[in-house]
Amino acid sequence: MPTQTVTRLIQRSHSRSTTYRSLDELCGGDPQMQDLIIRGKRLIDKGIPILILGETGTGKEYLSRALHAYSERRKGNLVAVNCASIPESLAESELFGYSKGAFSGALSGGMKGKVQQADGGTLFLDEIGDMPFSLQTRLLRVLSEREVMPLGAASPVSIDIHLICATHQDLKTLIAQGRFREDLYYRIAGGVLRLPTLRARADKRQLIMQMLTDELSLNQPAASRNVGDLVEHADQTLSPAALQQMLTYSWPGNLRQMHAVIRYCCAVMSNNRIEASDLPEDLMQLQDLHVSAIINAASFVDTRHQDLSGTRLPALRAFNPALRDERSRVIEALTGSRWNISAASRQLGMCRASLYRKLRQLEIPHVRDQAMPAYSTYSTCAA
Template structure:
């Protein structure tokens, strides 16, 4: 595709989410904000290297392929690259290849002319490729594109022209192509589900987004997402230390998308401007950082006890501290399981399991006075 002159990003632009097919001239009220490309790195070295590589690729006429797990921000990176590029005044058109019905995919991508088929719009329709002419075409989940459609896309990329359905002659197009997928395209090629020649067309420059658990800037991301949700800067005092510890230790299988959902929920339900453990969703309340999750059986083999040096109890000390914390919460709530579970930041089922693990009798097993005087072992 033709090479366009390298241009520096506009210093005063405010990047926001724009519906497909709309130029970046105006921003709709309350539209979700897309960050400047330099803000995406957020202090993480892996992201910083990736962003710098993307900035060098985007105005070279090289198709870009963004790889990464679900929720790592592939669409955000695509939009940020477009807004950095010399094409930023033109359209950024997104197509989710997994969501378009196969019967409609060809007309959606390549468009059609008047009378091309029964039910066609009277004036025809420009396809997504033509809508992106002069700008950027983002093909999300390209690994899910129907095989027959891959052949037509390959011709568009090689000839730089598109043939709408029912047209007499092809229409020239000039687009910057950015594709994304969470799948292994080479595995799909081996399985016969993705064209090898198309792979080499779309993978001119490969950018692999790291998973959230691999990033070193998780704390900065948490604080920034809170600030975005609340609409003002966030202080450390607005998030309980135990909450922050849990957020930083959680593996985040849904990556940035899941983190954003958790922050949005917590900001909505928090009281007095502070997020506590009880304000986290259930999956976070049940999660225990590694140090607290290691609980040994109450009765250990003598050989195991003999191996522990005096003063170096390790997991035994953790167990004793956790047992103390649970019993104090139970005593403070007069052995009301619901109240104690909220205080401990876990659900009722998790607390019942914890009582069994720590050999703490349940109120149904003994009379209330016995629990009131229960001593910590």
Template sequence: MPAHLAVAPAPARPASACPASRQSAPEYLAIDDLCGEDAQMQALIARGKRFIERGLPILILGETGTGKEFLARALHDYSERRAKALVAINTASIPEHLVESELFGYSRGAFSGALPGGMKGKLQQADGGTLFLDEIGDMPLVLQTRLLRVLSEREVTPLGTTHPVPVDVQLICATHQNLPALVAEGMFRQDLYYRIAVGVLQLPTLRARTDRRGLIARMLCDEWPQLSAAQALQKVSPAALERMLRYSWPGNLRQLRAAIRFACAVASGPLVELRDLPQELLAGDVALDAMPAMNLPPALPSPELTRVSFAAPQAATNDDSDDISPQACERDRILQALACHRWNISAAARTLGLCRASLYRRLKHLRIPHMRDCAHEIAMGQSPALAS
């Protein structure tokens, strides 16, 4: 059972047990299985229970890969609405011109190519249950206005009709972005922010959690279901385990799971050795105690592109570091990822934990030119410059 957030020791499983198909949907964990022994997670889960019991709109914040959807599904399964559907939509992964019809639905003949009988939007599908809006920070402004009206009036008007339809949903939103900064930049509506940010839950990063050993053990049990947690840890060499415990994990739980699956697949001996770990764990050599505080800005990109580490921003050493805006920090992080992957959009998007469409939108918003617009600089071996 995939357990991105579980930390409790896994019970021994019979040797005859077979791992679930990699193509099957993941099994999500009960809410009490998410916190484990980490004090931050225990407090967060207790607070989340109180929010969902009162039916408050919930906003889950956290870096990419911290398990925001896992928490949203656990909260839904804990709520009184668990018998109804949880409908999830990632606003960053849907083309901008389709988000409106996906969210609000449409009537028959609303536009060219519409289904003959129309389509219920996600809001109507979630009626009586929970609507999970992932990457809410990427929602276009025009849709933010419509969503605000839906939340205020508790009714939705599908495209192509003037007849509103009542809806009753538990709203859970999630984002890795700094919404107050987007509000200040005019990219996110302030009134919508106050509407959705009633019950705020800030997921800790993996590097900030105290139960990393338990997480590693549980994920190893996903690869070796016949072993207990203690037995699974014994199949990892001390050097490899130490590296995993001390690595900064910029991709958080998602990156940890991918690294463990990779290492177990390539290991040729009785133990998972240090050499079996993914290259970024070996080349980056990023120690946990070398990471800056969460709110510190990353360093500027290094001219030595082959040595740039997008995963390990260094704390600024000058006195002007507090003046660097969140937008400048995000631009720096994206540029470093692009430089490390030679401006391969797909590879950079995977590193940043984004889909291609979302990365393209961030490039446009941050005014970072695409490589095809900078052919001369690339041919000369230079990094494309920022648009002024």
């Protein structure tokens, strides 16, 4: 029988199939995410528009939904609009709506636009950088006047919305290129939240286990006697070799790609265990000479010190679990920064001197100027 803890995990995982994680669940164990969530909580009910920045797949929509669910407007609608997916010819009517008889083919009763549908709730404009320039002026007026003028309407309609925008583009570059209005940028960027890339996050192992737990529990029948064991021992479902591959990979598609990879692995694994051979082709290709050299060097214990001191250095297996985790985190930061000590120390939140001391303490030889291979984008990751 599953324990109470496992039952709660299963119920929570099933609920995630239709809803998004809360802010606290998104927080994870990464200091950057923790700071970002704290700022988001402080901003969400202050009437300040929020701009979420981040690469494709970093979870911008997840964060917007979690912010809405945390806010005082959570009983209102969250209306999400992907500005890149709406044809320019339809964008105006989709966003601002139209009245009866506004144009040929219009619905007889007119239509509320997305902005009006979000009245009393939150409007999420994804990929705001792709919004047609002509619509940016109208959106600016909506935000400044707090009212919307549907196509063909005789008078404006008052609205009360909280705005969250997101983009993977550099809006300041678009402004310099004349593709984005500067005044609109300052209107939507009241509070900027920049999501870190997955390759820069310190909690990748925790994220892998969290996604694996979700996938295992969702794919098993609720009454299965094995589901409790699968969820409770998710770390045993992933072989050490497969986990090492996933921790070393650069994840160009970020969280979206990781989720796709874990779903794939759970589908093809045998005997309830994911082996390195079950990983998609791009992750399996990590076993090249460059990465192997770095991993082997990082695990190497220099026995020459034994002759000098007469004292045997502790092997990796002698490290306690806390030091093992810390050692993995340091190696991950080093490989992710191409063994650039300055970049790795910033990621780990310590100075260069402290990192050098940590390398000696954890028996990690410094591999100078070792370049990491260029990783190709995982084919199942949609931009």
